Amino acid sequence: MTHSIAVIPGDGIGTEVMPEGLRCVRRAAELFGIGLSFEEFDFASAAYWSKHGQMLPDNWFDTLKDFDALYFGAVGWPETVPDHVSLWGSLLQFRRGFDQYVSLRPVRLLPGVPAPLAGRVPGDIDFVVVRENTEGEYSDIGGRIFEGTDREAVVQQTVMTRTGVDRIVRYAYELAERRGKHLTSATKSNGISYSMPYWDERVAALGAAHPDVRVDKFHIDILSAHFVLHPDWFDVVVASNLFGDILSDLGPACTGTIGVAPSGNINPGGAHPSLFEPVHGSAPDIAGQGIANPVGQIWAGAMMLDHLGHADAAAAIVDAFERVLARGEVRTPDLGGTATCTELGREIAAAI
Amino acid sequence: MTHSIAVIPGDGIGTEVMPEGLRCVRRAAELFGIGLSFEEFDFASAAYWSKHGQMLPDNWFDTLKDFDALYFGAVGWPETVPDHVSLWGSLLQFRRGFDQYVSLRPVRLLPGVPAPLAGRVPGDIDFVVVRENTEGEYSDIGGRIFEGTDREAVVQQTVMTRTGVDRIVRYAYELAERRGKHLTSATKSNGISYSMPYWDERVAALGAAHPDVRVDKFHIDILSAHFVLHPDWFDVVVASNLFGDILSDLGPACTGTIGVAPSGNINPGGAHPSLFEPVHGSAPDIAGQGIANPVGQIWAGAMMLDHLGHADAAAAIVDAFERVLARGEVRTPDLGGTATCTELGREIAAAI
Ligand SMILES: CC(C)[C@H](C(=O)O)[C@@H](O)C(=O)O
Ligand SMILES: CC(C)[C@H](C(=O)O)[C@@H](O)C(=O)O
Numbered sequence: 079m080t081h082s083i084a085v086i087p088g089d090g091i092g093t094e095v096m097p098e099g100l101r102c103v104r105r106a107a108e109l110f111g112i113g114l115s116f117e118e119f120d121f122a123s124a125a126y127w128s129k130h131g132q133m134l135p136d137n138w139f140d141t142l143k144d145f146d147a148l149y150f151g152a153v154g155w156p157e158t159v160p161d162h163v164s165l166w167g168s169l170l171q172f173r174r175g176f177d178q179y180v181s182l183r184p185v186r187l188l189p190g191v192p193a194p195l196a197g198r199v200p201g202d203i204d205f206v207v208v209r210e211n212t213e214g215e216y217s218d219i220g221g222r223i224f225e226g227t228d229r230e231a232v233v234q235q236t237v238m239t240r241t242g243v244d245r246i247v248r249y250a251y252e253l254a255e256r257r258g259k260h261l262t263s264a265t266k267s268n269g270i271s272y273s274m275p276y277w278d279e280r281v282a283a284l285g286a287a288h289p290d291v292r293v294d295k296f297h298i299d300i301l302s303a304h305f306v307l308h309p310d311w312f313d314v315v316v317a318s319n320l321f322g323d324i325l326s327d328l329g330p331a332c333t334g335t336i337g338v339a340p341s342g343n344i345n346p347g348g349a350h351p352s353l354f355e356p357v358h359g360s361a362p363d364i365a366g367q368g369i370a371n372p373v374g375q376i377w378a379g380a381m382m383l384d385h386l387g388h389a390d391a392a393a394a395i396v397d398a399f400e401r402v403l404a405r406g407e408v409r410t411p412d413l414g415g416t417a418t419c420t421e422l423g424r425e426i427a428a429a430i
Numbered sequence: 431m432t433h434s435i436a437v438i439p440g441d442g443i444g445t446e447v448m449p450e451g452l453r454c455v456r457r458a459a460e461l462f463g464i465g466l467s468f469e470e471f472d473f474a475s476a477a478y479w480s481k482h483g484q485m486l487p488d489n490w491f492d493t494l495k496d497f498d499a500l501y502f503g504a505v506g507w508p509e510t511v512p513d514h515v516s517l518w519g520s521l522l523q524f525r526r527g528f529d530q531y532v533s534l535r536p537v538r539l540l541p542g543v544p545a546p547l548a549g550r551v552p553g554d555i556d557f558v559v560v561r562e563n564t565e566g567e568y569s570d571i572g573g574r575i576f577e578g579t580d581r582e583a584v585v586q587q588t589v590m591t592r593t594g595v596d597r598i599v600r601y602a603y604e605l606a607e608r609r610g611k612h613l614t615s616a617t618k619s620n621g622i623s624y625s626m627p628y629w630d631e632r633v634a635a636l637g638a639a640h641p642d643v644r645v646d647k648f649h650i651d652i653l654s655a656h657f658v659l660h661p662d663w664f665d666v667v668v669a670s671n672l673f674g675d676i677l678s679d680l681g682p683a684c685t686g687t688i689g690v691a692p693s694g695n696i697n698p699g700g701a702h703p704s705l706f707e708p709v710h711g712s713a714p715d716i717a718g719q720g721i722a723n724p725v726g727q728i729w730a731g732a733m734m735l736d737h738l739g740h741a742d743a744a745a746a747i748v749d750a751f752e753r754v755l756a757r758g759e760v761r762t763p764d765l766g767g768t769a770t771c772t773e774l775g776r777e778i779a780a781a782i
Binding site for chain 1: 518544548569573585621
């Protein structure tokens with residue numbers, strides 16, 4: 079049995095870290111006898127947009143829907159196309175179109191990564207952000223009135239549905255059952271009057287089915303503060319689309335660099351392919367220099383293999399980059415070294 | 431000339447830190463020959479709500495409007511009244527009713543406060559968050575449909591107006607002119623399609639009048655990460671209501687504790703009174719133990735004196751708590767000590 083994988087490198091450092099991700103995924107597949115086939119696509123990039131005036135071909139859904147997984151780099155090149163156009167035209171389409179409603183983002187302090195938080199050591203920080211990935215604050219409903227005048231105003235709608243909230247909260251409870259039986263919910267129900275009180279209500283209601291999971295909730299402002307001051311408090315953190323976005327960059331920053339953080343955009347039923355990508359973006363500021371950290375892309379590759387049923391191969395990749403990082407001989411600049419993206423990728427592949 | 435000040439302690443640790451704030455403000459006023467009169471109010475508290483079924487008397491606006499400033503503790507006691515009810519019924523009314531459209535939140539790493547970020551020393555972190563304080567994501571427009579069914583959904587409107595965005599952005603540019611000529615704008619225009627692109631547009635447009643201010647913008651996710659990894663990058667950070675709320679808790683956390691952070695809710699024209707409060711909330715988890723850190727309330731008192739035209743008295747208070755913190759003999763538990771709120775408040779008052 080061969081798993082078919084669509085490879086979409088995208089923009090900027092996406093195109094630099096992807097080869098290293100593929101290198102490691104291929105190596106692990108070889109060692110564990112996993113059949114993989116890859117097909118690469120040039121859409122979801124500014125270059126594609128420049129040529130076609132859109133980010134994706136019209137038939138993107140049919141083109142991708144039968145793959146077993148999508149392996150994604152990063153998209154966004156504001157010099158060429160505004161971010162909201164490129165993102166709504168590609169990545170956010172995939173997440174919605176393929177109903178990848180769970181964004182799974184592990185946060186772990188790794189050996190060998192300089193910790194920005196004083197006195198924290200590997201083991202202290204080990205949690206997962208479970209982010210709602212299809213609705214909420216990321217909505218394309220809204221508009222502008224009185225354009226160009228002093229009365230100009232924009233409105234932007236947040237939409238949360240019972241279906242959307244319940245399934246992500248349920249997923250988080252179930253994950254908490256399998257981990258430390260502790261769930262933290264991110265809210266802002268003291269300031270935002272409809273959406274967040276509703277979120278709280280559903281978190282409380284669904285808790286009835288999980289009496290052994292300890293639940294707490296924090297408003298997003300103080301929760302962000304606790305990520306810095308008490309990162310050891312967390313096990314599974316469930317959050318709306320926007321709050322999950324923030325927490326899953328902030329969490330990895332507390333572990334030293336967002337360059338190592340992976341993200342699974344999961345369609346749990348398997349009706350559509352899931353998508354695996356690093357948390358970082360296309361990083362125009364360092365693109366083209368070959369100095370991007372490939373670990374986020376490589377770790378995302380491990381999550382992909384895990385999702386495809388190969389937990390052992392996934393674990394081997396994770397073990398390999400942990401050992402390489404712990405040794406600390408080959409480090410990209412964000413880790414305090416001078417190695418290139420390719421050098422670190424090769425080192426990890428060799429260590430699998 | 432006597433300045434009249436309305437004192438509103440509120441709930442929880444608000445009632446514990448307020449006496450210490452008043453102690454220091456009174457002491458400074460005495461030393462600098464400033465006439466102050468105080469009147470205390472019991473509304474904006476859960477106790478008031480229990481008695482009256484509302485957070486404020488009907489005539490709150492007229493009751494408070496002629497004061498020169500409002501000195502506020504903290505409000506919120508979810509055991510008695512849901513947070514969105516207590517906050518929308520009090521603090522958020524003040525901010526809107528008195529058009530306190532600037533929330534000014536200094537973030538500084540102080541001597542003697544244990545820094546959670548490895549290797550950072552006082553001087554490394556010194557910036558101001560300028561938060562829009564009346565509109566944006568904090569809106570009470572929205573509702574629920576199909577209640578109690580599987581089709582249930584909530585919508586929540588964000589509203590940004592030209593007036594609202596321009597005045598806060600302009601304020602931030604002007605503040606940047608007086609500080610390091612560097613402005614950072616918090617956005618999320620890659621994910622949120624109407625409100626945040628509009629925000630970016632206005633930041634860019636108003637920049638024309640301030641060619642010597644260097645402007646950069648970051649999406650809120652990576653900006654949160656940079657607060658942890660590069661807090662030395664920032665000088666003036668301008669943000670929408672929600673993003674400013676998050677950043678002004680996260681920033682102080684990066685300086686060791688949100689217990690020291692103050693907040694000015696300013697009506698720049700002076701048509702209505704401005705309100706000064708600590709950034710922290712009522713903290714039900716530690717309320718009643720007398721261990722709250724009073725520095726946020728005291729620093730807010732200094733900002734109030736500054737706003738009333740007494741920069742020297744304000745500076746004397748700041749200087750006093752900096753010296754006391756640097757000495758480190760009297761520290762509340764959040765600073766690693768065992769002193770009570772009152773002990774630290776007395777020590778600071780004596781040092782003025
Ligand atoms: C209590 C709450 C509504 C408030 C806010 O979100 O504005 C607080 O967090 C603050 O920052 O002043
Ligand atoms: C690029 C952007 C739209 C995206 C998001 O906000 O979801 C990214 O930040 C992420 O976290 O995957």
